[in-house]
Amino acid sequence: MKRLLALAFSAALLTACTTTPTVYAPQTAAHGAGYSEYRLENGRYRVTFQGNPGASVNQVSDYVLLRSAELALRDGYDWFRVADRMTQQNGSNSGSTLSVGGGTSSYDYGRHGGGSSVGLGVGTTFNLGPKPSITSSMEVVFGRGQPPRDADVYDARAIVRTVGEGRAAV
Numbered sequence: 001m002k003r004l005l006a007l008a009f010s011a012a013l014l015t016a017c018t019t020t021p022t023v024y025a026p027q028t029a030a031h032g033a034g035y036s037e038y039r040l041e042n043g044r045y046r047v048t049f050q051g052n053p054g055a056s057v058n059q060v061s062d063y064v065l066l067r068s069a070e071l072a073l074r075d076g077y078d079w080f081r082v083a084d085r086m087t088q089q090n091g092s093n094s095g096s097t098l099s100v101g102g103g104t105s106s107y108d109y110g111r112h113g114g115g116s117s118v119g120l121g122v123g124t125t126f127n128l129g130p131k132p133s134i135t136s137s138m139e140v141v142f143g144r145g146q147p148p149r150d151a152d153v154y155d156a157r158a159i160v161r162t163v164g165e166g167r168a169a170v
Contacts, residue, residue, distance in 0.1 A: 022055035024063050033133075035067040043142040044083075045071055053091060054131040061087065062163045064136040069159035072142045079147035079155050084139040091132035 020033075027034030033052040037045050049064040072080045147153050 020052045020054075022052045022059060022063075024066065035063060037067065037071060040139070043075070043077065044139070045142075046137060046139050047071065048135065048137040051134045053133045055134055057087060057134050057136075060134040060136045064138055065154065065159050066163045068138060068140045069154065069156040069163075072140075072156040073160065075142060076144070077142035077156065078144050079153055080140045080142050081148075081150065082138050082152040082154070083141050085137070087134065087136045089132045089134055 022033050025034050027036045027048075027050060031050070033050050033055070035047065035049045037047045039045055045068070047064055047068045049060050049067060051060040051063075068080050068082075072078070143153075147155050
């Protein structure tokens with residue numbers, strides 16, 4: 001019976017530690033992973049990518065850049081400028097903790113004696129819940145021709161080539 005309980009406990013711990021990988025795909029549920037976009041006007045979109053719990057900020061940021069590049073090329077543009085960018089974390093990021101405490105006490109029973117005691121306690125917590133999820137949103141403006149030399153301007157073909165082909169390794 002003890003073996004069965006130990007096995008069940010171990011399986012529960014392993015299940016709690018697993019996360020669903022974040023894949024590059026359209027968002028199919030309201031709070032699910034994937035990309036979505038909203039056309040604000042011709043040549044201007046708000047593009048969002050929601051990662052699953054545990055996805056890195058870099059992965060989510062790369063995927064929102066990739067979707068922006070794909071939209072630019074689909075609509076006949078060569079480059080895009082990031083006009084606004086926001087990244088947020090949803091969920092808890094608390095990790096494991098270890099705490100140590102102690103105390104002393106003394107007592108007196110009059111004629112029957114007395115004494116003192118010392119206590120020491122050690123406690124630990126483990127975060128078995130899901131890791132936080134990252135969402136990245138960008139407002140992008142598309143352009144044609146040679147891209148301007150600016151830190152927030154990206155060549156759409158270069159992004160698809162580097163990030164798009166690099167995502168197979170993730």
